[in-house]
Amino acid sequence: MKKNKSSTFFLLMVPVLLWLVLLIVIPHLDMFFRSFRFENDEGLMVFSLNNYLSFFEDKIYWLTFVKTALYSIGVTILAFIVTFPVAFFLTKVVAKKYSSFMVLLLLIPIWIGELVTIYGWMILLSDNGVINNFLMQIGLIDSPIVMLYTNFSMTIGLLYMSMLFMIIPMMSALESLDDSLIEAASDLGASKWTIFRQIIIPYTTPGIASGGIIVFMLVIGDYVAPNILGGKSSLWFTEQIYNKFLATFNWNEGAAFGFLLLLLSSGIIWLALKLTGQKLEKVGS
Amino acid sequence: MDHVLEIKNVTKKFGDFTAVDSVSFSVEDGGFFSILGGSGCGKTTLLRMIAGFEIATEGELLIRGESMSGIPPEQRAVNIVFQNLALFPMMNVEKNVAFGLQRQKLPKPEVQKRVSEMLERVGLVGFEKKDVNDLSGGQRQRVAIARSLVLKPSILLLDEPLGALDRKLREHMKIELKVLQKEIGTTFIYITHDQSEALVMSDKVAVMNQGRFEQLDTPKNLYRHPATSFVAGFVGDNNELDITGYADGQLITANGGKLFRPGLDIKPSKLYMRPEAFVLNPSADLSNIEKIDMQIKALLFDGANSKISAVMKQSGDDVLISLPQNAESESLREGDELIVGIHHDDMKCYQE
Known part of the structure; x- marks a missing residue:
């Protein structure tokens, strides 16, 4: 295909190139150059590293940055722990005809949209919400537990909106896992735990990794869940970028922060792939 | 053990x-x-x-x-x-x-x-x-x-x-x-x-x-x-013939063919004869042999597994017969008539 430089080839290339250049390369280059522009004392735009330096000078940016990174990693791990049993059940335990219906049910929150599901969680988690009311009615607690506008509620929101993107790649990895591998391992004397650790996990690692990348990227770049469910205390890095752009109208610094987030998330994914011995080509396929 | x-x-x-x-x-x-x-x-x-x-x-x-x-x-x-x-x-x-x-x-x-x-x-x-x-x-x-x-x-x-x-x-x-x-x-x-x-x-x-x-x-x-x-x-190749009657050592096939197979104490409904159990042109002095007139329908060459697809002349029942690869069998042609023999013990009968 690469050697075939026919007109059809170029025709097919046009949409791809348009997309890549117009929607990805040019905007990013624009942001990149913008992030180095700084208005000096005389009101002139000059090249400068000041936009990046301001990030390192203010402690609050730093802390937000680190918190965002740690929470994103945490939510990704939680998403794996929560969804793995579900994915395993849907692919290996339940009959095929029911499982496709169940997957359809799982996807409903995506159709509804993030904002609406987040408001749904507010109804559940607020001080006089469903959960607190229920706990007080059965007499387990006397006064409501504060759940909304905390890191807890933020984590739940992030997890809920992202975990489906973990299930799908994991299910396709599990589906390709031949049941006889599990039986062979058990026949050779492996306990359930050993089968899980030595057979299922290594086999599904590419699926887990690609699901993990999607979840991590969604979470680290999310704005709605931290902003609404996390309240004032959420301190999510996207909120800092949002403030730069729309509260202080400092687009140049906002661009610099955006690039820092891109570097951070790429760096963490690279490290995670290195640590688990995965290759990006394999995970992507 | x-x-x-x-x-x-x-x-x-x-x-x-x-x-x-x-x-x-x-x-x-x-x-x-x-x-x-x-x-x-x-x-x-x-x-x-x-x-x-x-x-x-x-x-x-x-x-x-x-x-x-x-x-x-x-x-x-x-x-x-x-x-x-x-x-x-x-x-x-x-x-x-x-x-x-x-x-x-x-x-x-x-x-x-x-x-x-x-x-x-x-x-x-x-x-x-x-x-x-x-x-x-x-x-x-x-x-x-x-x-x-x-x-x-x-x-x-x-x-x-x-x-x-x-x-x-x-x-x-x-x-x-x-x-x-x-x-x-x-x-x-x-x-x-x-x-x-x-x-x-x-x-x-x-x-x-x-x-x-x-x-x-x-x-x-x-x-x-x-x-x-x-x-x-199931085991090995076999010619299967439906049997509709048995009297005085005479088997009657579904097509009306008659084969002599003495000594059965069952009422047979199936007859099995292996292709490799047949002898081509059996000599007259062999005993306990049922001789059957056949006509060659086709010669199926498959090296050592070569077979003759033949019909029993009297009834038209299809039978596969092993064809040894030697100079003698070279002369056989489609349409030829030949006599094959099979030992009575190799005519396996079953009642269903």
Whole structure:
């Protein structure tokens, strides 16, 4: 295909190139150059590293940055722990005809949209919400537990909106896992735990990794869940970028922060792939 | 000799469907035992019950005299080679073979020693670090067998492991398996739908049909003396003729043909004659031979398996006859008439 430089080839290339250049390369280059522009004392735009330096000078940016990174990693791990049993059940335990219906049910929150599901969680988690009311009615607690506008509620929101993107790649990895591998391992004397650790996990690692990348990227770049469910205390890095752009109208610094987030998330994914011995080509396929 | 495996009235039902129907047999220690049957006859279910992946609905299963009820697969002294081999794709050859030994928490040097001994035995020295996906079909086969045998099981179960190989390699692996079994002396229970595999390798073969054993015998007896019409039709090639009447030693075929076969004390409904049991142009001094007039319809050349497709002149019944490849048979042509003879004992009759 690469050697075939026919007109059809170029025709097919046009949409791809348009997309890549117009929607990805040019905007990013624009942001990149913008992030180095700084208005000096005389009101002139000059090249400068000041936009990046301001990030390192203010402690609050730093802390937000680190918190965002740690929470994103945490939510990704939680998403794996929560969804793995579900994915395993849907692919290996339940009959095929029911499982496709169940997957359809799982996807409903995506159709509804993030904002609406987040408001749904507010109804559940607020001080006089469903959960607190229920706990007080059965007499387990006397006064409501504060759940909304905390890191807890933020984590739940992030997890809920992202975990489906973990299930799908994991299910396709599990589906390709031949049941006889599990039986062979058990026949050779492996306990359930050993089968899980030595057979299922290594086999599904590419699926887990690609699901993990999607979840991590969604979470680290999310704005709605931290902003609404996390309240004032959420301190999510996207909120800092949002403030730069729309509260202080400092687009140049906002661009610099955006690039820092891109570097951070790429760096963490690279490290995670290195640590688990995965290759990006394999995970992507 | 001791029985390594005893099966007593084992039945397995899936809902209304009875996969294995009250089967009883025992397997002698150190033998090569095959279960031969078509797809869906229950042979795989039977094997999976021995391995412990399925629980018998009724009946008892003993390995070395111990009841296996409630004992999970990982605790049975039985290992299985799966149809698709089920090698662990994320491990190399050595790790695949070591997997079972490591589960037994053996010291590392011991594991190392037994793995390399086993790899030597199956002829895979030098392949230790190879990825299992890079091996040929025959080598993958040997890894699967080594992985099970290294645990020194009482019984090795093999679920049609040669099915996926090409014909040449399959012929080769048949002999290799047989030799390996004789060398190490482990009892093999081999499941197959391929009668040639079963006949060549086994000491005893059970022919299975619709969840039941039709006959359990030596390969030679299965071939020479089929106990039921199913076995006669299933093992080896056979000409099957429907019989509508029998009187005074005279068989009447459905097409009205008459064949002389004295000494039957049943009311036969099926007649089986093997293509290779026929003698072309039998000499007159042979006794107990039924001579049949035939006309050649077609000559089917297939090397040593060449056959004549012929019709019985008096009734038009189709019959396949083995055609020896020699100078004499060269002269035969389509449309020729010839007389073939068959010994009365080779005319197997069954009542259904």
